[in-house]
Amino acid sequence: MKRVVIIGSGNLAEALARAVAKSDLELVQIFARNAERARIVAELTATDWATHPEMLARDADIYLIAVSDRAVEHVAATLPIPQGAAVAHTAGSVPLAAIPAKFARRAVFYPMQTFTKGREVDFPVIPIFLETPSAELRPELEAFARKLSGAVIWATSEQRAKVHLAAVFACNFANHMYAVGERIVHDAGLDFDVLKPLIAETAAKACDARSPLDVQTGPAVRNDFATKARHSDLLSFDLRLKNIYSTISQSIWETSKKI
């Protein structure tokens, strides 16, 4: 499998297009509803783009569907993708079954990372979770994925749903903790910048550790009542934050008791 069409033009589609363009695979076309974005991504990756179904390239080996979770099923069912091609969606929390069974070579190709338009990521280190019911496609899909990343993992839809949920905690929720931190330093008349060395070191330390449990610090894991009480008082201006503080502190303490 060499010739690739990417369907979609969002954050993930752009990152995928950049990765395919850098590899020795051939990026045939960016196909997307949003013509402006399709053009931008195609220009970034020196390929063609199209927005009308009748213009979809018919001669690719694999179609990567990188659209919103909700749209995967509709796009796979209605676009004139050749029936003999490999068709893979790229969504963490969408089951394989969202791709119609008429495609014998259907699959999932889920790169677990947080993608932002205009931001290049180190694609070759991103874990890619693969799934296919086709024994014939299996080795081809693995070889294809290995051209884009060194971390290729076979996973069922059920496993992938859990991995996606884990990613929500480790990425989306961690980022919200940064946002709450920002709000509190603003309240102290300081800038978000003061938190950046701490954020960088916290992530680096967890990544160097066997487990984040081994590097947990702070008043919650020490069960330091006096500090927790002072913090709770400081959060009296926002009951939602006060509730988050006590809920997570309790969870840290409960978790630490188990190890």
Place this chain on the structure above:
Amino acid sequence: MKRVVIIGSGNLAEALARAVAKSDLELVQIFARNAERARIVAELTATDWATHPEMLARDADIYLIAVSDRAVEHVAATLPIPQGAAVAHTAGSVPLAAIPAKFARRAVFYPMQTFTKGREVDFPVIPIFLETPSAELRPELEAFARKLSGAVIWATSEQRAKVHLAAVFACNFANHMYAVGERIVHDAGLDFDVLKPLIAETAAKACDARSPLDVQTGPAVRNDFATKARHSDLLSFDLRLKNIYSTISQSIWETSKKI
């Protein structure tokens, strides 16, 4: 101020000792209750150590108290620190007043970072929050801090308490989100390693952003009910995690509406 005694031998004391030893300041002594740790830190930094109050070096210019929050007040009040010396504690959430007023040159020197024994940090980028009631000490303390870090910030005890609280969210709570992620990938039969590229990129992206609010991704900020409902189902095995999921998702959505 050139001659430094560090009181304490924990994570922060070790990091401070390494930073002082690397600077053109003079590390005179590590003084700590725990003789074994005092010896280890002193050997790391090629200085002397002591564990009995009568052996405390009397000829230093500044005594940095890096002991547990609870112990700051007792240590400052009972050790035979010369009354003319500068005496600074290093705790984020402890007020300046924990140092007895008999020390005219009393201060706070709070380096905001997460420290772990045996792990070297990039000290010169760490924000150091300073406070002193002494107009005379002020310029000396600032010059002293600038020998250790390029990020020196004057802050009141009240501001510092907020900064410390913000650090609990951005560091301790973010790390717990990694730990919950680990638990869920383990449940899927996978290793914590699969989350590491995501954790690293999430932190890097926030640090490159104007605000973490600008780079928030995931089902909560999209208010994607279907995905949130699937995730909630997956967490049925642990009501505490289910509660954390809904509390933080709600907070992400409420926060995003304000911007």
